[in-house]
Amino acid sequence: SAVISQKPSRDICQRGTSLTIQCQVDSQVTMMFWYRQQPGQSLTLIATANQGSEATYESGFVIDKFPISRPNLTFSTLTVSNMSPEDSSIYLCSVINTGQGGEKLFFGSGTQLSVL
């Protein structure tokens, strides 16, 4: 299984500011995803981070609000822009290594974001 490191692990931010979350994987993986988990709820897919091209966003999520980068096969960032209290959530980076026939999704520990 892949080891996924996310940082920061938590942050408290002011309304209107932006936060960039980093995700580093210890091996090359084919697919990387960003999920949001609002308090007491399930996980919702924000987007698939594509290496070398624009991310694929799910319904209800847009690039202007959640810009994503993926410069290589081991690293991705998610930015939460112009934050409001409604953005307070856990943000999770996850990976699937289809290169080895994998289908299991592995997760980092997440970034707990609180917006005041």
Add this chain to the structure above:
Amino acid sequence: GESVGLHLPTLSVQEGDNSIINCAYSNSASDYFIWYKQESGKGPQFIIDIRSNMDKRQGQRVTVLLNKTVKHLSLQIAATQPGDSAVYFCAENRHSGGYQKVTFGTGTKLQVIP
């Protein structure tokens, strides 16, 4: 629309008893299902998976059952222990054009009573 949902939000079980967590899915094209366990402050952890061409799969103390006729998935935990207390999610992995997308259900919180 497509959805993966759970019947019960909270389940309390006496230590040593068996636990059964249920999940319903609506996409008949789904071909791979996974159960995840999430402890407080951590990301979800893989427990067990099952493909759509199987009815049952067993792991260590856990069993997943798949009923495609009624689109129902269940996770059985034998001899439940305090360390099993967590939120459990079912998820479906759908393949489309070389890409994969994992959709999660609502989640069930399992409370083990010592």
